[in-house]
Amino acid sequence: MNERVTPPMHALPDGEAEISLVVRLPWEDVARLGQEAGRLAAQMQRPVTLDEAVSHRLRSLRPGAATHAKPAVEQPAAVTSSASVASLPRLSGTA
Numbered sequence: 001m002n003e004r005v006t007p008p009m010h011a012l013p014d015g016e017a018e019i020s021l022v023v024r025l026p027w028e029d030v031a032r033l034g035q036e037a038g039r040l041a042a043q044m045q046r047p048v049t050l051d052e053a054v055s056h057r058l059r060s061l062r063p064g065a066a067t068h069a070k071p072a073v074e075q076p077a078a079v080t081s082s083a084s085v086a087s088l089p090r091l092s093g094t095a
Helices: 027-044 050-061
Strands: 009-011 017-019
Touching: 027 050
Parallel strands: none
Antiparallel strands: 009 017
């Protein structure tokens, strides 16, 4: 039986959504997230969790993506975003 499991999702008062996920990562990727959290903590002048670092990283990939209720405008294939997926930590099992 191949049952789909939907991750818990909660609507937040600020109009965003919170999704809880379990992600398996190699220790090298966890270390990169720790470095990202350290940089963010220095910038924000307060402690930062790995969850916050991941959220910040995802938001920084697509500026304006957090604006809800607006349809995404497709870009032509030749146009690329200034943020690169290659800058993200490589997940195990991917090329």
